[in-house]
Amino acid sequence: MKTLFENITVITMDDNIGVVNNGFVSTDGKLINYVGTSRPSGNFDRVIDGENKVLMPGLINAHTHTAMTLLRGYADDMNLQDWLYNKIFPFEDKMTPEDVRRGSGIAIDEMLSGGTTCFSDMYFFQAETGRAAVKKGIRAVLSDCVNFDGYDRKVKLMEEMAEEFKGCDLISFTFSPHAIYTCSFELLEKCAEYAKRHNMPIHTHLAETRTEFSDCEIEHNMTPTEYMESAGLFENPTIAAHCVAMTDNDLEILKKYNVSVAHNPISNLKLASGVAPVPKMLDMGINVAIGTDGASSNNSLDMFEEIKAAALIHKGTSLDPTAVPAETALKMATVNGAKALGFDNLGIIKSGYLADLIVVDFDVPHLKPMHNPVSSIVYSAKCTDVEYTMVNGKIVYER
Numbered sequence: 001m002k003t004l005f006e007n008i009t010v011i012t013m014d015d016n017i018g019v020v021n022n023g024f025v026s027t028d029g030k031l032i033n034y035v036g037t038s039r040p041s042g043n044f045d046r047v048i049d050g051e052n053k054v055l056m057p058g059l060i061n062a063h064t065h066t067a068m069t070l071l072r073g074y075a076d077d078m079n080l081q082d083w084l085y086n087k088i089f090p091f092e093d094k095m096t097p098e099d100v101r102r103g104s105g106i107a108i109d110e111m112l113s114g115g116t117t118c119f120s121d122m123y124f125f126q127a128e129t130g131r132a133a134v135k136k137g138i139r140a141v142l143s144d145c146v147n148f149d150g151y152d153r154k155v156k157l158m159e160e161m162a163e164e165f166k167g168c169d170l171i172s173f174t175f176s177p178h179a180i181y182t183c184s185f186e187l188l189e190k191c192a193e194y195a196k197r198h199n200m201p202i203h204t205h206l207a208e209t210r211t212e213f214s215d216c217e218i219e220h221n222m223t224p225t226e227y228m229e230s231a232g233l234f235e236n237p238t239i240a241a242h243c244v245a246m247t248d249n250d251l252e253i254l255k256k257y258n259v260s261v262a263h264n265p266i267s268n269l270k271l272a273s274g275v276a277p278v279p280k281m282l283d284m285g286i287n288v289a290i291g292t293d294g295a296s297s298n299n300s301l302d303m304f305e306e307i308k309a310a311a312l313i314h315k316g317t318s319l320d321p322t323a324v325p326a327e328t329a330l331k332m333a334t335v336n337g338a339k340a341l342g343f344d345n346l347g348i349i350k351s352g353y354l355a356d357l358i359v360v361d362f363d364v365p366h367l368k369p370m371h372n373p374v375s376s377i378v379y380s381a382k383c384t385d386v387e388y389t390m391v392n393g394k395i396v397y398e399r
């Protein structure tokens, strides 16, 4: 399949190229094969006219629990511990593979129609999520989450999934110990060793709340970050979700091991967990991506909302309007997300990169005029403005 986007404003997210006005981008198979200002030669299966439209990399949701769409609106206005132990875990205990298939399907429809082309999931019955992802054509990074005493069972499930999705372009894996409060130290160590043996990244929750932080200090005389470091988790490439309760030394540890952070500003606000020190992380050169977390603590999987929240919240807490500028927020949801998930050819519109692209319709009142397309995307666009979503060179959603 060859597709041409013509006469379109292109936000490349490539530092060298930036924004291309009246641009042309073509794809061949799963890759982008041309970005420029003149029409590339050749025939195309489909040509999309770019008048009043913006083409940009698909959004990457670096931390979610897709099947939690089933719990959207089920338990609101609670703190993390009450929400998790009194409402979420008891509900999840009753969920079946069929439930996860349906919940993931709803999430994937929501994500594709809102411009998300890749997500990193952490849940259970993940083979169902993988099947839904392949069926609907979204890129997914899956992990059947390990907690309490589930290690052997989860290893078996991960191995079955690796077999089932072998050779599938859209599916890759991480290994996920849920958090320090649901995994023993020995279990964290086992997870670290397994990930190392199988060359898999780690995806985990880290330092989400003050409670997690102070409980860890009382029980182990360490911060959650120090505790995870001592279990050897960070010796693997790691995506750490939240990282709200962090000391300066904790940030140094993340930097030392090149841990990527998945920042989930809306979930952290809704559960009253706090605000992650993202400007400090960025100043230190830590890779910060963006996630929505599950739809039960957000309550949507809208990455446009999340990007805007990430750009605004740190201005509010620091009283510095330059904290997390628009372009940085957009990088977090594209380039940085790709890096966090281990891709070296995703998140930028560039020849040779994977064709995960979205077209945003600017012919709507709230996007007029367009002084700066990056500003418009971050501060004014809505997920419903997405007109086309392409994953792996295939248009999988069009409005």
Ligand SMILES: [Zn+2]
Binding pocket: 063, 064, 065, 205, 241, 293, 294
């Ligand atoms: Zn989470």
